[in-house]
Amino acid sequence: MTEITRHLFLRQCLALGLSSSLAAALSATGVFGASKPSKVVIVGAGAAGLTAGYLLRRAGVEVQIVEAAKQIGGRVKRLKGFADFPVDLGAEWIHDEPSVLGDIVDDPSVLMDVETIDYEPQQFQSWVDGRLKQQNWLRRVYAEYKFKTTTWYGFFERFIVPTVRDQIHLNSPVASIDYSGSQVVVKTKRGQVFKGDKVIVSVPVTMLQRDAIRFDPPMPKAQSRAIRGVVMGDGIKVFVEFSKRFYPDVLIFDRGTKVALGGDYKTVYDAAFGKGSRRHILGLFAVNAQAGPYVRLSDRDVGAKLIGELDQIYGGQASRYYVKHVVQNWSKEPYIRGSYSYDFDDAEFDSMAEILAPLQQRVFFAGEALGGRNQATVHGACQSAHQTVKRVLAS
Ligand SMILES: Cc1cc2nc3c(=O)[nH]c(=O)nc-3n(C[C@H](O)[C@H](O)[C@H](O)COP(=O)(O)OP(=O)(O)OC[C@H]3O[C@@H](n4cnc5c(N)ncnc54)[C@H](O)[C@@H]3O)c2cc1C
Known part of the structure; x- marks a missing residue:
């Protein structure tokens, strides 16, 4: 009997355009038949907040997405016009x-025709203790993917944002969340008030660590302690155009063992790799301690420092062929303040459940820090949104 009901329910959901897995989740978690929230306020319009809003809207829930910055995306950010391809600044x-x-899209009716490239760099070098070394063996162990013509921002713009566009409030930094009454009341620094049955907080963990949002009543001490235990260090990206290419596909500044996400990590790389570009665009990516020497400089000085370093490695060619550069200093972004949370010793995973615990089943949390094994990534942030939406709908 249960099976038939569930089966019918799933079919109806599909007919209404609800994805099979979200529908299954609603059914499995007992939402079917339970009263789902009619209004949810989402704090933050990054990957997690946008995805949560998209899923809730498709489940027939009214949402308001309240974003502090003047643009959506958070650590997903696009720069057009710098190169002959859109640049991912985050x-x-x-x-x-x-x-x-x-x-992420979780909708079988949507054609996922996004062109991606196999990101398999062939030329690797390392610069350690003043010595440049070939590290081409790394091509046998390293492979990832990138977008060919679009960006992470373009992906959200195309597949996620259209469902929630009208519900996004920009330039609205949330200052307090009061969940003491029958409705949760979200107030911004500008005095706007948003009310909902539930709230999803998807701001970077740094914002919670800095008490940028006041919770009333305050969150339990253990939860607050767990949040403060998450490590999110500095982060910066720089893109430089040169008139001639003199650098390899990837240059790493360590012993050549770490190429993907790492604790203290710095690399410069051919940002035009596989993009079908006619321009010579180099990227710098540095996080945590390796980002420290850059993030407190002005954008001009960041450029000068990087060019100086490349000149030392490549015999002055960086200055000779320099055209222009752009800096995205994530540590200076007032509503981000860092790169991404990072699990140095697995301790964060133990505290994940503590952080995730909803406040009185009304204030929920989502975001990359809560992405479990996929912490520190966009898809981790989105997976966290999927899980949190299921919990919200089931609560
Ligand atoms: C330099 C760098 C490189 C990266 N490279 C990759 C990569 O190659 N691949 C990958 O998968 N991931 C990468 N990441 C990680 C990825 O960008 C993040 O994991 C992901 O985008 C985080 O999404 P989120 O929604 O959890 O948080 P965010 O994107 O930070 O969104 C949170 C939002 O909350 C808003 N906010 C903050 N405070 C308030 C407030 N008080 N009121 C209202 N809104 C508020 C912020 O403005 C922001 O828009 C990188 C990150 C950085 C910094």
Whole structure:
């Protein structure tokens, strides 16, 4: 009997355009027949907040997405016009199979015709203790994916944002969340008030660590302690155009063993790799301690420092062929303040459940820090949104 009901329910959901897995989740978690929230306020319009809004809207829930910055995307940010391809100023790689894009959208009726490239650099070098070394063996162990003509921002713009566009409030930094009454009341620094049955907080963990949002009543001490235990260090990206290419596909500044996400990590790389570009665009990516020497400089000085370093490695060619550069200093972004949360010793995973615990089943949390094994990635942030939406609908 249960099976038949569930089966019918799933079929109806599909007919209404609800994805099979979300519908299954609603059914499995007992939402079917339970009263789902009619209004949810989402704090933050990054990958997690946008995805949560998209899923809730498709489940027939009214949402308001309240974003502090003047643009959506958070750490997903696009720069057009710098090169002959759009540049990802934040997240750039797809740190998993491209099928995760379909998992985020989670709608079998949508044609996922996004062109991705196999990111398999062939020329690797390392610069350690003043010595340049070939490290081409790395091509046998390293492979990822990237977008060919679009960006992470373009992906959200095309597949996620249209469902929630009218519900996004920009330039609205949330200052307090009061969940003491029958409705949750979200207030911004500008005095706007948003009310909902539930709230999903998807701001970077740094914002919670800095008490940028006041919770009333305050969150339990253990939860607050767990949040403060997450490590999210500095982060910066720089893109430089040169009139001639003199650098390899990837240059790493360590012993050549770490090429993907790492604790303290710095690399310069051919940002035009596989993009079909006619321009010579080099990227710098540095996080945590390796980003430290850059993030407190002005954008001009960041450029000068990087060019100086490249000149030392490549005999002055960086200055000779320099055209222009752009800096995205994530540590200076007032509503981000860093790169991504990072699991240095697995301790964060133990505290994940503590952080995720909803406040009185009304204030829920989502975001990359809560992405479990996929912490620190865009798809991890989105997976966290999927899980949190299921919990919200089931609560
Ligand atoms: C330099 C760098 C490189 C990266 N490279 C990759 C990569 O190649 N591949 C990959 O998968 N991931 C990468 N990442 C990680 C990825 O960008 C993040 O994991 C993901 O985008 C985080 O999404 P989120 O929604 O959890 O948080 P965010 O994107 O930070 O979104 C949170 C939003 O909350 C808003 N906010 C903050 N405070 C408030 C407030 N008080 N009120 C309202 N809104 C508020 C912020 O403005 C922001 O828009 C990179 C990150 C950085 C910084």
